[in-house]
Amino acid sequence: MVNIVIDNKPCEVPAGSTIYEAARSVGITIPTLCHMEGLTPTGACRICVVEVEGAPGLVPSCSFPVSEGMKITTHSPRVLLARKTIVELLLANHPDDCLYCIRNNDCRLQDLAADLGVRRRRYTGARNRFKVDVSSPSVIRDPEKCILCGKCVRVCEEVQQVSAIDFIGRGSSTHIGTAFDEGLNLSSCINCGQCILVCPTGALHEHDHLKEVVNALNDPERMVVVQHAPSVSVTIGEEFGLAPGTDCDGIMVAALRRLGFDRVFDTSFSADLTIMEEGSELVHRIQNGGKLPMLTSCSPGWIKFAEQYYPDFLDNISSCKSPQQMMGAIIKSYFAEKTGIDPDKIYSVSIMPCTAKKFEAGRKEMLHESYADVDAVLTTRELARLIRMRGLDMKALEPEGADTPFGERTTAGKIFGASGGVMEAALRSAYFLITGKNLDNLEVKAVRGLEGCKEAHVKIGELELGVAVASGLKNAAALLDQVRNGRSDLHFIEIMTCPGGCIAGGGQPLSTDLNAITQRMQSLYAIDAGETVRASHENESIKRLYEEYLGSPLSKKSHHLLHTHYSSREVML
Amino acid sequence: MATAMQTAEGRDLQEILERYPNAGRDALIPILQDLQDVFGYLSRDMIARVGAHLHLPVSKIYGVATFYNQFRFAALGKYHIQVCRGTACHVKGSAGVLDDIRRLLTLEPGETSRDGLFSLEVVACIGACGLAPVIRVNDEFYAEMTTSKIERVFKTLKKEAESHD
Structure with a gap:
């Protein structure tokens, strides 16, 4: 610890911290435009300049370390004038x-x-x-x-x-x-x-898709169907001034209906479906000597990353489409057939925490015969804009439930929104698929949390399953490099593009505040802890979908609708 | 990339990269300079190969290369035009000279015309202040440029190029 004086107030701060961090720790906020917690400071914007006694000029507080006896003024007239001039320039x-x-x-x-x-x-x-x-x-x-x-x-x-x-x-x-x-x-x-x-x-x-969606909503010929991703319900509230992590699921469903969507489905349902397919694929790979470790395929940023940087791992990636695309595929097949609606008349929208989902929806692999599985993707932020445009009061709406047949979800699908969620959901069902019994303790705490890389070994019958979870592609790349270099104890790896998973996705309310992201995560796990149906294979609607339409996981029909394959991509790296 | 390797250009490129075995990012600028010395410019392919050699993203290399005035990204034209924008030439109206050339050749600094005849470059003082405003075409200096003089120079150069064909 070192003793310094900030704005005439003596204080003790950790040695090695920057002036910016020291000031923050004693409750003084220095403005900045370029500082990012945890990343290299660059001192690019110069907004954070402060006066240090004895220093010839103003110093950038974000990159200047404190030293014993330092006297700092953070908001002197000279400092304020400098900041103002920078902003004016x-x-x-x-x-x-x-x-x-x-x-x-x-x-x-x-x-x-x-x-x-x-x-x-x-x-x-x-x-x-x-x-x-x-x-x-x-x-x-x-x-x-x-x-x-x-x-x-x-x-x-x-x-x-x-x-x-x-x-x-x-x-x-x-x-x-x-x-x-x-x-x-x-x-x-x-x-x-x-x-x-x-x-x-x-x-x-x-890339805004609101206009297309509003046009579709106003077209009486179209049936406009919407799905919302697991993490959106715990983040959309922030756009309306609610505390981070507030679960607005029912209210959001009500708002989507008021906006004119004809059916409101929950992507957590197709997350359950993903688990059935992906869990079965994992078991199949393990039992039949398939390529391991298997890698998840839900996160489209990661998929493009793999196509560019890790093409040698493309066969390791699960052939399952992402939950968004699975939902899109069954809406325009099973749902269309069941309700007798021409799939050409269905306009399928998804609400995602993600900008890469817009890219994914347009991929050629995601075209089914003549139409796309998903027609338009809105981010959480775009949905908030749409809600505001229509003047809906999120505080006055009464919560409503999602529509059948794709509105029923288990909490296993819901926790997909946090890094480690797919893994935990998959373990719950893989255990059941292999042993015929449920895990004694459904909660796999080792794969939860915001750390960049988490690992666990889980005993399933005779098998010790090695699993790892990475979020943020730098962390994923480090893990994949280990596998490239011969590491062989891992059977299954979950990779999410964004650090912390979809709750911190590129389409979420603008904040990279770690506290907010932690609240969002805890909210998902609170939902999981508070409900009784917590494993995808117990989802009654999923069981019905298999009975009535798909047959069984990995069936021919499943493969046709719910699986795909990626190939290496030539871009300048 | 395989086809590029079989050409003489590909071999020269490979030879330059081999001068820097196990190199890191500190070798970037020397390599780019070597490439520009041999080829006269940096192509998309060259930069991609340098990136692979040094394990650097191409965006970074392009960022570094565009920071320095010395690097070009298009091959030099048959006639390489350098417009002096030093102080003396500036005072004598080199901004107008540059504008005239851009208009006459529909060419921006750093670019090469589609027919490969002309390339344009803006340089700081070329040490011929007595001739201001001055331009240089290949090794030839043209003094005290005006709009009509520039038109005449280019007409002559175009005619010269045609008679060579």
Whole structure:
């Protein structure tokens, strides 16, 4: 510990911490546009400058370590003037079109300008002109709104190990883009949207599908069917001022009906279906000498990552489609047949915590005869926008239940939303499939939590099953490298693209606050602990689906509708 | 990539990379310089190969290469035009000279025309301030440029190129 004085207040802070961290620990918030907890500080934005007694100039607090006896002033007139000037200079090269901006009222640059009292334009001059990159099905990038804080570059490199983007050029023409400025769709971008979550301005946002969905909702000829992903119910509340982790499942279902969706289904149902197929596939691989370890296939960012960087593992990836795509496939087959509706008339929408799901829905592997399994994907944020557009009061709505036949879920499907959830759900059912009995204790605590990599060995009958769970692709890559180098004790690996799983997905409410993400996770596990049907194989609607339509897991029909295969992808890496 | 390897270009590229065995990111700029010395520019394929050799993402390499003025991403034209934008030339109106050339050739700095005839580059002072505003085409200097002089120079160069064909 070292003794320092911050704003005339003596305090003791851990040695080695930065001034920024030290100030935070004693309740002083220093503003910043480029700082990210846990990642390399770059001191790029200079907003966090403070005065240190004896130092010749202002120092960036995010990257400056404290030392014994240091005297720091965080909000002196000199500091405030410097910060204000920086913001004014940033605004001089900014489109200034806040009213039209997707981040209006939710923008760190706007907040800072307001906090620092920027109320007139002091600098005007030539602005940089760049084209908006609309090439990606998932992520839109508008370099004119970019303030070059570099957060997206760092998250892409340090969290996801993709590095699809970097700073290009120098001086006043510097911008962020892909190799050869070719656009995100041709790059190694995996569409995860983590860059959107960290962007302080409107330079990055999801490829919006609201217009298509609203048009479909207004078309009397169409039956518009919606599914919502397991994690969405515990995050959407944050968009309406509720505490992180508040479960809004019933209210969200009610809101979806008010919006005009003809049927509301729960993707947790098809998560249960995924477990039936994937669990059976795992058992089949183990019993028949199939390729191991088996890797999960739910997370479309990870799938593209594997196609690009780990093509040698493509045969290890489960052939199961993701829950979104399984739901899409059975809506336009089983559901269409059962209700006698022409699948061409069905418009299938999904509400996802994820921008990569937009990419997944458009993949050629996901086309079924002439139509797509899923027609449009909305992120949690887009759903919130739609709800606000219709003026629905989330606090006044009465909770409602989802529709049959795909509204009934077990909590095993629900916990898919957190890293480790797929693994836990799969273990519950794989145990049953192998032994004919349920696990004594359904909760596999070793695979829960927000750590990047978790491992467990689970005894199933005679077999000791080695499992691992990784989230954040850098962590996944480290694990896969171990397997590449000969590690052989693992049978099954769950990989989620986003750190912490779908609860921290690129389509979720804009926050990378660890507390909020922890609350979201705990909410999912509280739902699991509070219900009685907690294993996918006990889902009555799933049993009926197999009896009436699919036959059994891994049947010919299942393979036709619910399974696929991926192949290696040539992009510039 | 296999086809690129069989060409003379591919062999030269391989030879340059082999000069830097087990190299890390500190070898990046020397390699790019070597490539540009031999080929006159950096192509998409070359950068991808350098990335594979150094285990660096191509976006990073492109970022580094675009930071420095010395690297080009298109092959030089038959006539490589350098427009001096140093102080003396600036005072004597080199911004207008550059605009004229961009308009006449519909070419931006760093680009090469589709027919491969002209490439354009902006340089800082080329040490011929007495001739300002000056341009250089290959090894030839053209002094005190005006719009009509520029038009005449390019007309001559185009004619010269045609007679060579």
